[in-house]
Amino acid sequence: MNTSEPITFVILGASGDLARRKVIPAFFALYCQDKLPPEFRVVGFGRSELTDEAFRQRVMEHLACRYSLGPDCARREAEYLARCFFVTGSYDSRDAYLDLYTRLREIEPPGAAVNRVFYMAIPPDAFLDVSHGLGDAALIACDDGGGWTRVVVEKPFGRDRASSDALVRGMSQIFSEAQTYRIDHYLGKELVQDLMVLRFANAVFEPLWNARHIERVSVLWRETDTLAGRAGYFDRYGILRDVVQNHLLQIVALAAMEPPSGLNPVAVHAAKAQLLRSIQPLAEDDLVLGQYAGGTRGNLRVAGYREEAGVPADSCTPTFAAGVLTIDNERWRGVPFFLLAGKGAARSVNELRIQFRRPAADLFGTAAAGLPANELVVRIQPDEAIGLRVLNKTPGLAMKLQTGDLNLSYSEAYPQVVPEAYERLLLDVIAGEHGLFICADELAASWDVVTPVLHAMEESPHPPEAYALGGDGPASTAALAARWGFPWPPPG
């Protein structure tokens, strides 16, 4: 594609949190790295009554100068903000899209073919209305040389397998699969992208990457943030739809898939989809759900989930889930995968932990000495790092063993700024690269893992177990972890 052609980024849901905190700043970061064409516009669309100026004020609050420093940054900010515009409209109003059309014609360069990216930072129940609105207002080009149109859709994509399928079908009447970019921003994270490199560019790991040598795998995702400010939205989805069905299962897919036949998107998507299809649906017995209770942080009182604005006092929506998955294929049969996702935790950390088995001949008696076996830890965030725990001789005259870490800390090893996930992904949308986006097959397979349990929870709702803010999660997680041989509380 020709990156010098004009591009308009239309952000639907532009006054929302996601757009302001992540998407619009990511376009700015690309601008600061000279990755955007000279003629670009960022057009926010949303229900708020905002002038261009008021929108720019809001955008400015979140722009970070990570790539341009000092006066150069101030100049870049001013230039960027001058290209930001806002159109007010409701998602189900046909007229609103006609207004959008008129506004785009006013601000886009006349006579030139314009490429447009529509970014849906809105709840999934609005995806179809918005797609129809855009289509009916003739805002979607058909890639006939007069400019292209691409659509980026945020997760969660649907509520379960059936609604996700229906959404795929519905949107396909307006956007082709080639025009559709289903985003899971974890795929843009540096260490998540690195999983394939780690596994397939290093001959030392892949031969050991199976049930013979690996005892168990954990994907641990914890966040200090509570749901304050977005609980009304979250209450309709819950943690399984918010992060497990997408972010955590994508990490599992990349960590456990067979080697793809190549690096092209079709091959990688096929390998991930095949793995996701081999995961047995999450069973209710292997799942603990929790909801954070109110507490204090420092001297401040923090509301419990059920006290948040927009959450019913008897809400059964989980803010924590810990579950064990099994994969029914040659490579992984017998290896449990422990997935944990929790809001309101003591610290924010996301790690993949691969626990290896002990050597068959335990010459040094490490098991009897209570020494742990090797473990590979991929710390996705914060402080990106890859660490391998090894057993080592303690220096000295005695033959005494201890554990040591081979540690690749990104902040120490690499001087360059680690890009935000959205930067990489938006650049791929501009370049027409689908590899880091979710294809329809993967989407369906990952919904199949959680749909039965989601339906069971909805058919007979019961309150999730309360857990203390800043704690490890509900008390019964300890029993689940112990039953499958995982340490509790989780390391990290």
Ligand code: BG6
């Ligand atoms: C989003 C979830 O997809 O990811 C949020 O909806 C979560 O609940 C967020 O907080 C975490 O993203 P990151 O990049 O801060 O780890």
